[in-house]
Amino acid sequence: MAGFCAIWHHACPAVRHLPCYTAVPDLPEPPLAPLFEHLADAVYLIDPDDSRIVWGNRAAWAMLGLTPQEVIDHSVLSLQMDVTGLPQWQDIAQAIRASECFTFVGRHRHAAGHEVPVEVNTTRVTVNSKGYFLSVARDVGRRLALERELRQREHQLWFALNEASDGLWDWDIAAGTLFFSPQLKRMLGYGPDEMQPALSTWSDNIHPDDAPRVMQDLQAHLSGQRARFEAEYRLRNRNGVYLWVHDIGRVCDRDEQGRPTRAVGMVQDVTERKELQLQLEQIAVHDFLTGLANRREGMAYLEAQVALCRRLELPLALCFIDVDHFKSINDSHGHAVGDAVLRRVAHTLRDLVRREDLVCRWGGEEFLLIAPGIDALHALQLAEKVCAAVQSMPADELPAVTVSIGVAALPAHGPEPEALIAQADHALYQAKRSGRNRVLLGTGEVHH
């Protein structure tokens, strides 16, 4: 081995860190040896009889992290982790002799301790009348890593399509086809072979009340006005039941003119969350006992309608309605009966008003009727109707009651909602004082 130290040295000016090869007359070298020096793949010349490496190129030493001195005259068995002994080497040598080119996939041992996955192609060459093996080893670590990554991605994709809770869609806009993932079909109650892969399969099943908004949102994204498509809407399932879904998607391909050609997205079933949200919204704006709008909702409606009617120069009327002697109902029949009476009064009021009117429970046994577009005269007539309707409620299981009503109207009784309420409240107070079961109009005076 001492002779090798002299002929393999580290002073090659072209490649500074790699040992440089110098041909030695008494050692075999493969044909075209100088050419192999410039190959990126490792090249070894191996004596088939004893598996000794007798020559290698620069890439060979680099791949192993060793110097030529550490490799030359060593058996391939010391480098190749998948060849475990001479008998196995003999079998391999036999196979190499029997074929034009023998391919072997294995692992080289790097000086730093890690493995280098290699694909080794070996062929036979004759040097100085003796047969040798010429092996070209390619580092396939990167390729294997890529293959592993690809397999991993395929697995993730399979998982996303089949197991993830979100349904996926892939819309080939140019071809006019819409792919629905197995999970999306399952979410909507369809089998794997159902659901035509067409846009109409989706769009025809959107709730008619939601469809215009959803299509507008989709169009806004396709035309580039919005960065992505996102919508919450009702989608009909196979049984005709509407699910609430959260749909989010994005254009992923455009043609040379910038027109979208493909979009992908995912759909989540949010029915439970949406129904809970709707219930909470309902609770937030409704009175629990009567189901009417609550005071906060009534006030918001009054403010909005006063602003609108003032802008359009339309009248607006308010009726403050209070059940007469309600305390005595509670006292003589109990609180539960009192509640039932309040519910019945509420239903009577609701049945009497127009769609654009709003009745809210102001508190206790007080109700507020907001009637946009109605002047004071018509409001008085409406209030009389309310009095009559309450008085004529059937007195079967529940005690009969009457109501007193104070009326105020825009513009006569003040431009602001608070002024209108104060006027109606004062008129109600007067109605109570003057005997109850009656209607009085506000005076337009300011009362403190």
Ligand SMILES: Nc1nc2c(ncn2[C@@H]2O[C@H](COP(=O)(O)OP(=O)(O)OP(=O)(O)O)[C@@H](O)[C@H]2O)c(=O)[nH]1
């Ligand atoms: N059952 C029941 N009673 C209620 C409710 N809210 C308020 N009340 C009762 O309604 C009664 C209102 O009494 P008052 O304000 O004295 O008025 P009133 O007895 O109707 O007399 P006038 O308004 O002067 O005709 C009180 O006894 C309250 O306890 C409710 O949700 N359910």
